[in-house]
Amino acid sequence: MGQERTFRSDAIILSRMDFGEADRLLTLFTPRYGKLRAIAKGARKPTTRKSGHVELYARSDMLLHRGRDLLIISQAEMTEPYLRLREELPRTAYASYVVELLDRFTTDEDGAESAALFALLDVTLRRLCGEADLRVAARFYELRLLDAVGFRPELTRCVIGGEEIIARDQAFSPVEGGVVCPDCAAALPDPARQRTVAISQRGLHALRAFQREPWERVSALQLSGLLHAEIERVMLGYLVTLLEKRLQSVDFIRRLRAEE
Numbered sequence: 001m002g003q004e005r006t007f008r009s010d011a012i013i014l015s016r017m018d019f020g021e022a023d024r025l026l027t028l029f030t031p032r033y034g035k036l037r038a039i040a041k042g043a044r045k046p047t048t049r050k051s052g053h054v055e056l057y058a059r060s061d062m063l064l065h066r067g068r069d070l071l072i073i074s075q076a077e078m079t080e081p082y083l084r085l086r087e088e089l090p091r092t093a094y095a096s097y098v099v100e101l102l103d104r105f106t107t108d109e110d111g112a113e114s115a116a117l118f119a120l121l122d123v124t125l126r127r128l129c130g131e132a133d134l135r136v137a138a139r140f141y142e143l144r145l146l147d148a149v150g151f152r153p154e155l156t157r158c159v160i161g162g163e164e165i166i167a168r169d170q171a172f173s174p175v176e177g178g179v180v181c182p183d184c185a186a187a188l189p190d191p192a193r194q195r196t197v198a199i200s201q202r203g204l205h206a207l208r209a210f211q212r213e214p215w216e217r218v219s220a221l222q223l224s225g226l227l228h229a230e231i232e233r234v235m236l237g238y239l240v241t242l243l244e245k246r247l248q249s250v251d252f253i254r255r256l257r258a259e260e
Helices: 089-105 114-129 134-149 182-187 190-194 201-212 225-243 248-259
Strands: 006-019 023-030 034-040 059-066 071-080 170-173 178-180 197-199
Touching: 006 034, 006 089, 006 114, 023 089, 023 114, 034 059, 034 114, 089 114, 089 134, 089 225, 089 248, 114 134, 134 201, 134 225, 170 182, 170 225, 197 201, 197 225, 201 225
Parallel strands: 034 071
Antiparallel strands: 006 023, 006 059, 023 034, 059 071, 170 178, 170 197
């Protein structure tokens, strides 16, 4: 960000928390500067005009000023509210998941790939507000996010032997970052073999589609509940291995499913 003291930017609000007596501390994601932390002064006062423009998951046009310790939001005007993400719990749960992933995979004020990541987040929140299958939107987002941050899983060749994967059931190694053919999986020592997860031929085909195909084709896929569960298990295992930490939003999604 250099020495810019005041600048204007689009921003999507990833998280917010109370700060002081009347302020809010926001985590923002911007197309030029990446992830930022900023104070919305007076945002918790009932009479302020600012609070409606700094809603969670919303997109706003902001004027920011660099204070002594933190950025300060001087002006904010909401440009896309994404209302359904705050009004319907399943959509809220998936929105919390996609923003948590982005938060975990990025560092503050790192502009590398931020334009692409901002566009991916923006279009994903739009899909979560629409009629898309929430699970499909989440899987598509995961694979595209991993591409952008340099952790693309290998789905065409065995990550141990290097040979091209043929059409049959395989294993997936979260530690190695991709598919392992049955022969190489069987030869792994016990600790490594136990950390692999089975992936069916259909599951691998679906993951490859999420990784390669445009949204228009992926959104038309008809996947069974069992197949959704399988590819979700594979992806969450890989993500948790990369991050070395559980994802809180996943527990939220699972609780909602249990209630249903």
